[in-house]
Amino acid sequence: MIQFKLEGEFIPMIALLKATGLVQSGGEAQTLVEDGLVKYNGQVDYRKRLKVRKGDIIEFMSHKIEII
Template identity: 70%
Template sequence: MTEFKLEGDYIPMIQLLKALNLVQTGGEAQIVVEDGEVKYNGQVDYRKRLKVKQGDIVEFRGTTIKAI
């Protein structure tokens, strides 16, 4: 599991995927979210502007991320 240290109260899902180099661009991040490739706290979530907060778990292509 990868831990991601939040700098503020939250990070948008698209920015999280980019920050961890799991996607190359914001456009690619939007596509993978829209295609249902991302799980948020165990559920597929299609919201591009989703706010990932402390304690949340994101799963994407075999990578599990915990926001701390």
């Protein structure tokens, strides 16, 4: 599991995927979210501008990201 230390109140989903190095670009992240390949707290979520906050769990492929 990847632990991501949040600086501030939230991070947009696309920015999180880029910051953790799981995607190469914002465009790639946007496409993956729109295609339903990313889970937010156990549910598929299609919102690319979703505000991810402390305590959330993001799942992408075989990776889990815990926001701390």
